[in-house]
Amino acid sequence: MSEGIAALRIRRVVTTRAGGASKPPFDSFNLGGHVGDDPKAVAANRDRLATELGLRPDRLAWMEQIHGRTATIVDGTEPGQAEATDALVTARRGLAVIALVADCVPVLLGDPEAGVVAAVHAGRVGARAGVIPSALKAMVSLGAEPGRMEALLGPAVCGQCYEVPPEMAADVEKHLPGSACDSRTGTSALDLKAGLWGQLADYGVGKIGVDPRCTVEDTTLFSHRRQAPTGRIAAITWIEE
Template sequence: MIMASSLLSAVPGLRHAFFTCEGGVSEGVYTSLNGGLGSNDDQAKIAENRRRMAEQLGVSPEYFLNAHQIHSPDVVVAEGPWNGSRPKADAIVTRTEGLAIGITAADCGPVLFADPAARVIGSAHAGWKGALTGVLESTIEAMEKLGAQRGGIVAAMGPMIRQRSYEVGSEFVERFLDADAENARFFLPGERDGHAMFDLAGFIRMRLESAGVLMIDDLGVDTYSDPRCFSYRRSVHRKEADYGRHVHAIALEPE
């Protein structure tokens, strides 16, 4: 049902989980632990799946938080359950105990953060667009405003689409090269002319290291090829009508 980071697991007073697609009640393309509030799955089944995930992290469902993700560099600070609709953002940070802050993903890069000394945590949805426009740096800066020190932050990269599965077109490559010619190192030639294979995980790691976060764990799991994972790209290739979403979350236990 879950995958875990060895680095984050070693931090006292912290719970986290990179949830797989296993252990839920959804059916069909959503089998079975679909946590995507934006999917077309039965809402009652999504609620039960999210209840199970919240329980795993030791919180009640209303304290199991996701933002309304928009592939942005935007971050929101959580101090309690959302008051009304979910805020639009792609990262959440908090120093409030008993809150599980998470992101949803189905190929994009989930990154969970913790500063054990400051007891500040964060979660970021780092697809290619968010990673390129600064969601990781924004998350680190927001954590610093809550008292974290970037040199003390531990980051864990969860299941995401890996280079061997991530073919992109020339316009995609040009966007990254226009931002920085050094980004060429994250692309290998694709099997089709004019295409390349993109290393999202390598790009995320580089952005974290450049921002001063050096304690980084990468689970190394490829969502496209691993049957324990939902994958947007795999669902498109199979011509499925929709796809399930993972939730990956982190919480501070009360001291």
């Protein structure tokens, strides 16, 4: 850390499926508004999330995730959710950026010296396409530096549970080295957390943490592979004011 510069406090939260208003199969703390759940239940859940975080509902930044590589910088003045993007980046204190998942990898990034954070939705397609490099580039444009960044890879489907065709595993491995693996039964599989960890390290990210939970195995979390339709958990990060 540069001399004389105090680190800001960055908060990170990952929700579970418990404690909300949604009914099966979205029971009960579903935060995804695009999965077929009752919009009133989703709104109630999002209001409760804001209350639990100690933030106003308008200080939660949501996005329309499309499994791409677009990263969008937000400052809290936007009239609605960010559209057609898979990463939200901000330098605005007290503005929480959110990624919604139910097997994909949520990645929370932050530079406590620059005061820049990002929430990234990194599924197979987006991870392969380079959503993490896009998020890092956007953070750097706001003054962040990879060596000062901290990353958390949130709960997602693990390599032992994520069976895919061999050609798919080979294709993702080509673009995201370290992802290809064997499933529990010995078939071709993907470990996106491993691939993303390697990518973040290659970009020089200073600290990388991994939540070991598998969304398929842990029934306190939503999993599209285990049960579809289903809800979405949220990975949230913000800079305290």
